[in-house]
Amino acid sequence: MKNYTTIKDISNLSETIKEAILLKMNPFEFQDLGKNKTLVMLFFNSSLRTRLSTEKAAKNLGMDVMILNINDAWNLEFEDGTVMNVNTSEHIKEAAQVISQYADIIAVRAFPTLEDKAKDESEYVLNNFQKYASVPIINMESATAHPLQAMADAITISELTEKKTPKVVLSWAPHPKALPQAVANSFVEMMQDLDVDLTITHPKGYELNPEITRNSTINYDQEDALKDADFVYVKNWSNYNDYGKILSQDENWMMTKAKLGKAKFMHCLPVRRNVVVEDAVLDSGQSVVIEQANNRTFAAQVVLKQLLENI
Amino acid sequence: MKNYTTIKDISNLSETIKEAILLKMNPFEFQDLGKNKTLVMLFFNSSLRTRLSTEKAAKNLGMDVMILNINDAWNLEFEDGTVMNVNTSEHIKEAAQVISQYADIIAVRAFPTLEDKAKDESEYVLNNFQKYASVPIINMESATAHPLQAMADAITISELTEKKTPKVVLSWAPHPKALPQAVANSFVEMMQDLDVDLTITHPKGYELNPEITRNSTINYDQEDALKDADFVYVKNWSNYNDYGKILSQDENWMMTKAKLGKAKFMHCLPVRRNVVVEDAVLDSGQSVVIEQANNRTFAAQVVLKQLLENI
Amino acid sequence: MKNYTTIKDISNLSETIKEAILLKMNPFEFQDLGKNKTLVMLFFNSSLRTRLSTEKAAKNLGMDVMILNINDAWNLEFEDGTVMNVNTSEHIKEAAQVISQYADIIAVRAFPTLEDKAKDESEYVLNNFQKYASVPIINMESATAHPLQAMADAITISELTEKKTPKVVLSWAPHPKALPQAVANSFVEMMQDLDVDLTITHPKGYELNPEITRNSTINYDQEDALKDADFVYVKNWSNYNDYGKILSQDENWMMTKAKLGKAKFMHCLPVRRNVVVEDAVLDSGQSVVIEQANNRTFAAQVVLKQLLENI
Numbered sequence: 001m002k003n004y005t006t007i008k009d010i011s012n013l014s015e016t017i018k019e020a021i022l023l024k025m026n027p028f029e030f031q032d033l034g035k036n037k038t039l040v041m042l043f044f045n046s047s048l049r050t051r052l053s054t055e056k057a058a059k060n061l062g063m064d065v066m067i068l069n070i071n072d073a074w075n076l077e078f079e080d081g082t083v084m085n086v087n088t089s090e091h092i093k094e095a096a097q098v099i100s101q102y103a104d105i106i107a108v109r110a111f112p113t114l115e116d117k118a119k120d121e122s123e124y125v126l127n128n129f130q131k132y133a134s135v136p137i138i139n140m141e142s143a144t145a146h147p148l149q150a151m152a153d154a155i156t157i158s159e160l161t162e163k164k165t166p167k168v169v170l171s172w173a174p175h176p177k178a179l180p181q182a183v184a185n186s187f188v189e190m191m192q193d194l195d196v197d198l199t200i201t202h203p204k205g206y207e208l209n210p211e212i213t214r215n216s217t218i219n220y221d222q223e224d225a226l227k228d229a230d231f232v233y234v235k236n237w238s239n240y241n242d243y244g245k246i247l248s249q250d251e252n253w254m255m256t257k258a259k260l261g262k263a264k265f266m267h268c269l270p271v272r273r274n275v276v277v278e279d280a281v282l283d284s285g286q287s288v289v290i291e292q293a294n295n296r297t298f299a300a301q302v303v304l305k306q307l308l309e310n311i
Numbered sequence: 312m313k314n315y316t317t318i319k320d321i322s323n324l325s326e327t328i329k330e331a332i333l334l335k336m337n338p339f340e341f342q343d344l345g346k347n348k349t350l351v352m353l354f355f356n357s358s359l360r361t362r363l364s365t366e367k368a369a370k371n372l373g374m375d376v377m378i379l380n381i382n383d384a385w386n387l388e389f390e391d392g393t394v395m396n397v398n399t400s401e402h403i404k405e406a407a408q409v410i411s412q413y414a415d416i417i418a419v420r421a422f423p424t425l426e427d428k429a430k431d432e433s434e435y436v437l438n439n440f441q442k443y444a445s446v447p448i449i450n451m452e453s454a455t456a457h458p459l460q461a462m463a464d465a466i467t468i469s470e471l472t473e474k475k476t477p478k479v480v481l482s483w484a485p486h487p488k489a490l491p492q493a494v495a496n497s498f499v500e501m502m503q504d505l506d507v508d509l510t511i512t513h514p515k516g517y518e519l520n521p522e523i524t525r526n527s528t529i530n531y532d533q534e535d536a537l538k539d540a541d542f543v544y545v546k547n548w549s550n551y552n553d554y555g556k557i558l559s560q561d562e563n564w565m566m567t568k569a570k571l572g573k574a575k576f577m578h579c580l581p582v583r584r585n586v587v588v589e590d591a592v593l594d595s596g597q598s599v600v601i602e603q604a605n606n607r608t609f610a611a612q613v614v615l616k617q618l619l620e621n622i
Numbered sequence: 623m624k625n626y627t628t629i630k631d632i633s634n635l636s637e638t639i640k641e642a643i644l645l646k647m648n649p650f651e652f653q654d655l656g657k658n659k660t661l662v663m664l665f666f667n668s669s670l671r672t673r674l675s676t677e678k679a680a681k682n683l684g685m686d687v688m689i690l691n692i693n694d695a696w697n698l699e700f701e702d703g704t705v706m707n708v709n710t711s712e713h714i715k716e717a718a719q720v721i722s723q724y725a726d727i728i729a730v731r732a733f734p735t736l737e738d739k740a741k742d743e744s745e746y747v748l749n750n751f752q753k754y755a756s757v758p759i760i761n762m763e764s765a766t767a768h769p770l771q772a773m774a775d776a777i778t779i780s781e782l783t784e785k786k787t788p789k790v791v792l793s794w795a796p797h798p799k800a801l802p803q804a805v806a807n808s809f810v811e812m813m814q815d816l817d818v819d820l821t822i823t824h825p826k827g828y829e830l831n832p833e834i835t836r837n838s839t840i841n842y843d844q845e846d847a848l849k850d851a852d853f854v855y856v857k858n859w860s861n862y863n864d865y866g867k868i869l870s871q872d873e874n875w876m877m878t879k880a881k882l883g884k885a886k887f888m889h890c891l892p893v894r895r896n897v898v899v900e901d902a903v904l905d906s907g908q909s910v911v912i913e914q915a916n917n918r919t920f921a922a923q924v925v926l927k928q929l930l931e932n933i
Contacts, residue, residue: 028347036650038678048385048406052377052413056349059375064681066674074670074892083896085798090892093904095670098891098915102674176396269409270385270401274394282404293409339658359696359717363688363724367660370686487707580720581696581712585705593715604720 001306005126005139007147007189017158020151020295020302027060027301033308034063040103041067041140044110044125049269049296050140050148054107057300061308066102078124092125096132105136105307112143112180114244120144136307138300141182144209149268150186151299154194156292157231160264165195166230169263171222172202173276174249175236183268184237185212192216201225203248208240222253229263234277257281264288312617316437316450318458318500328469331462331606331613338371338612344619345374351414352378352451355421355436360580360607361451361459365418368611372619377413389435407443416447416618423454423491425555431455447618449611452493455520460579461497462610465505467603468542471575476506477541480574482533483513484587485560486547494579495548496523503527512536514559519551533564540574545588568592575599623928627748627761629769629811639780642773642917642924649682649923655930656685662725663689663762666732666747671891671918672762672770676729679922683930688724700746714747718754727758727929734765734802736866742766758929760922763804766831771890772808773921776816778914779853782886787817788852791885793844794824795898796871797858805890806859807834814838823847825870830862844875851885856899879903886910 003009010016023029039058043051046069058065076095077088084091099106110125120143130137139147157166168191170184185208191198192215199217200208207218219225226232234255239245255265255277265277265287273279281287314320321327334340350369354362357380369376387406388399395402410417421436431454441448450458468477479502481495496519502509503526510528511519518529530536537543545566550556566576566588576588576598584590592598625631632638645651661680665673668691680687698717699710706713721728732747742765752759761769779788790813792806807830813820814837821839822830829835841847848854856877861867877887877899887899887909895901903909 036682038681040674046382046385048379048401049409051379052351052410055377056375056413059349060347066677068670068673071668074668077895081896081901084894085897089894090670091895094891094893094911094915097912098671099674101912101916102678102919269405271405272395272400273388273402274392275396279392289405290408290412293405294412297413357693357696359690359712360720362690363662363721366688367686367724370660371658580716582716583706583711584699584713585703586707590703600716601719601723604716605723608724 001303001310003130003137004147004303004307005130005137005142006145007150007186007193013154013193016302016306017155019305020155020298021159023301023305024298030305031062033305034058034061037104037308038064038066038102039105039107039304040099041065041107042109043067043069047109047140049293050109053296054140054148054300057297057304060297060301061304063304078128092128093132096129097134100134103135104311105138105304106133107138107140109140110142112182114178114180114238117243136311138303138307143180144182144185146182146186148296148299148303149183150190151303152292152295153187153233153266154190155295155299156266156288157194157196160288161230163230165197167228168196168198168231168233169225169229170198170200170233170235171226171255172206172253173234173236173255174251174253175272175276176249178238178244178246179236181208181237181240184208184235187233187235188212188216199225203250203253205241205247206237206239208237223259226259226261226263229261231266232260232263233266235267236276254278255281257284260286266292269293312614312621314441314448315458315614315618316441316448316453317456318461318497318504324465324504327613327617328466330616331466331609332470334612334616335609341616342373344616345369345372348415348619349375349377349413350416350418350615351410352376352418353420354378354380358420358451360604361420364607365451365459365611368608368615371608371612372615374615389439403439404443407440408445411445414446415622416449416615417444418449418451420451421453423493425489425491425549428554447622449614449618454491455493455496457493457497459607459610459614460494461501462614463603463606464498464544464577465501466606466610467577467599468505468507471599472541474541476508478539479507479509479542479544480536480540481509481511481544481546482537482566483517483564484545484547484566485562485564486583486587487560489549489555489557490547492519492548492551495519495546498544498546499523499527510536514561514564516552516558517550519548534570537570537572537574540572542577543571543574544577546579547587565589566592568595571597577603580604623925623932625752625759626769626925626929627752627759627764628767629772629808629815635776635815638924638928639777641927642777642920643781645923645927646920652927653684655927656680656683659726659930660686660688660724661727661729661926662721663687663729664731665689665691669731669762671915672731675918676762676770676922679919679926682919682923683926685926700750714750715754718751719756722756725757726933727760727926728755729760729762731762732764734804736800736802736860739865758933760925760929765802766804766807768804768808770918770921770925771805772812773925774914774917775809775855775888776812777917777921778888778910779816779818782910783852785852787819789850790818790820790853790855791847791851792820792822792855792857793848793877794828794875795856795858795877796873796875797894797898798871800860800866800868801858803830803859803862806830806857809855809857810834810838821847825872825875827863827869828859828861830859845881848881848883848885851883853888854882854885855888857889858898876900877903879906882908888914891915
């Protein structure tokens with residue numbers, strides 16, 4: 001692995017999942033690998049799980065970690081040729097090259113604007129870091145993708161499935177705030193690469209990027225979609241077509257115990273209780289959200305391990 | 312020790328103080344104890360001494376430390392059954408369980424509102440972390456208690472006393488801002504468990520929680536209370552009865568060299584000079600505030616050590 | 623070395639530069655030196671390069687690092703005898719003594735007001751830390767000096783010069799914001815101590831502190847000044863005489879490829895492209911700004927090493 005900006009960077013998914021599960025059993029086994037190696041984590045947006053799990057993963061491997069929460073004092077310029085006489089004080093060309101000298105791996109979190117679709121889809125923050133950095137880049141959730149979360153999800157399903165080809169349903173849920181499509185995008189892409197039977201369900205008009213979903217089943221009837229599901233991944237996203245807008249807050253799309261049937265309930269967290277999913281689901285043994293969050297550490301650790309082995 | 316949320320969690324105080332003093336003499340002796348163990352420090356309120364001394368203590372024991380300054384981006388829900396469709400984005404149930412997976416010990420700082428007495432006294436932040444976390448919780452100053460400070464104070468008095476049973480006076484002082492009762496509460500409780508003769512002095516109406524002070528002497532006459540004191544602990548707190556209000560800024564309650572007599576002067580810091588105490592006291596050899604702050608490290612270290620030994 | 627607050631603290635510059643270059647070749651050689659030693663970094667102003675390079679340098683030497691971003695919650699008092707009943711909540715006397723107990727070395731960043739010249743020139747933040755701390759102090763950019771940057775600049779010139787006595791030009795550049803004189807001041811002082819031929823060029827009226835520049839050549843004709851230069855250091859500073867003001871934004875002072883001739887281009891970064899310097903310079907092989915930033919690590923590391931050897 002040379003970078004981990006999308007799940008397409010994984011060369012062998014099933015081997016990687018197995019390796020993550022081995023790391024989980026013995027997290028401190030490879031502490032020599034990270035010795036005198038530094039992970040710089042750059043947060044353009046705040047973070048709880050990603051921050052702690054990735055930092056923990058790096059330290060499990062013996063790495064040093066340096067964390068920068070980017071604030072208004074550091075406005076990066078991403079355009080070429082700009083006369084930088086207004087707000088931006090440093091160009092990504094310098095920033096990425098400079099940080100590369102203090103880091104062996106750089107991890108970046110940068111959310112979408114949810115206003116300018118073309119700009120978001122260009123992944124200008126992440127891609128410019130990758131373009132100008134001289135060290136590997138890890139995506140800690142970008143405008144359109146969250147591959148560390150998708151890796152944790154894949155590990156969780158692999159650990160818990162009782163079938164060779166489980167039925168997995170991605171079910172949209174209402175939410176009071178406009179959220180990115182990143183988690184849903186990476187989850188769909190990851191499921192397409194796993195041996196699962198994936199169905200996506202959401203209100204009409206809430207289609208994700210069709211380039212991502214084109215090989216997957218979409219069923220607008222939530223009840224029908226959920227039938228015989230083994231894993232139900234619930235997630236809100238704001239509208240992709242009418243970009244970044246909230247067109248529905250239909251409470252009927254909230255996940256309930258009745259709808260869930262015998263399936264395992266998955267969510268990336270944080271989750272708004274009794275909006276996205278009712279208490280009865282989260283407080284039941286069918287919820288695996290805590291285990292998913294636990295697997296964030298080993299998702300990050302297997303990625304860091306593979307990157308370190310390639311340095 | 313299973314948690315350290317109040318001084319009641321200490322099983323053997325005199326042994327613990329002795330152990331802290333031994334750690335102070337040889338702070339790096341137990342570095343194997345914390346190897347591959349992680350302390351997560353969560354700050355709902357900012358911190359200087361608590362932050363640095365606790366982080367130092369953990370590193371002295373060989374632990375890794377991960378620090379999260381909680382900002383507005385992470386609004387926790389503490390009520391059961393809420394429909395979380397307004398401000399709160401994550402429930403403490405998930406947050407505490409998730410962080411427990413990245414941490415071996417969690418330390419939490421969460422100040423009172425000083426507006427809602429019942430809510431503050433419920434210690435809903437700290438107690439909910441303890442309820443849902445699967446690892447030990449340390450109180451880095453909560454709504455009503457600051458047991459790490461009280462432990463440092465106990466160490467300081469034990470080190471410096473020349474008498475078997477010194478006279479210790481807790482003396483209220485004026486302050487322009489409304490401050491919590493936490494430091495005073497924990498100091499009183501700690502002194503009640505030590506072999507000292509405790510007197511509390513403050514303006515009438517500034518009584519602390521009577522459940523805490525019921526076995527201690529209260530004397531409204533500051534001069535009389537200070538007579539023959541060996542240690543004088545000066546501290547402001549806002550009103551407990553008329554909750555969170557500033558009813559007095561009477562400058563006559565400021566500590567002076569003349570009032571102090573031959574006693575040692577104690578304060579938890581930060582201290583407002585010439586408001587809480589005059590320069591002549593702080594700049595004299597009778598002030599032990601710097602030593603108290605030094606002992607914050609070893610208070611935290613003995614707590615972490617006892618928790619680590621129980622994991 | 624006892625402190626590193628100005629470049630005057632360096633006892634043997636040429637030996638120090640040689641030592642830095644050796645550290646660059648083998649950064650992890652002295653990891654025992656920093657074992658169980660803690661660097662506390664205090665940022666009154668935010669930082670990217672200084673933060674990451676200094677933290678990296680400390681960890682390269684095996685030190686622990688604790689970082690505090692000072693915010694409004696911690697207003698320090700620097701005056702003696704003040705009645706602290708308004709904004710300031712802690713006096714530097716206590717703060718510096720207390721932090722000294724948690725640190726083996728303290729590094730401080732505190733920018734000038736650019737409003738009160740006398741206050742800025744008193745270096746009250748840095749000097750008060752040095753006055754009251756009981757451990758060495760490192761200047762991570764103060765009101766009037768940036769000696770870590772100047773050390774990195776000296777290393778860079780020493781590494782890259784092809785002449786015994788290169789011609790070095792410090793050339794003022796326009797900038798939309800009022801910037802400190804700190805980088806320029808320390809660069810001039812450093813060049814005066816190196817075997818270089820220094821010329822300073824800037825618009826009339828933009829003279830730096832004459833106590834600093836009195837032994838250096840000032841040439842108001844930029845073209846003439848740049849003739850046959852080997853290294854051109856470009857930097858904006860706000861006016862020193864009409865203190866902190868922007869009296870010129872004359873675009874003719876921007877550095878261009880044509881003006882640069884065959885010289886190496888230097889800048890401390892961050893740099894505003896096409897305002898301070900045109901793209902053609904930064905994107906050419908003549909720019910050594912990335913190497914300068916790399917040398918920040920080894921500048922900090924040689925300083926930390928010399929301080930640790932003296933503890």
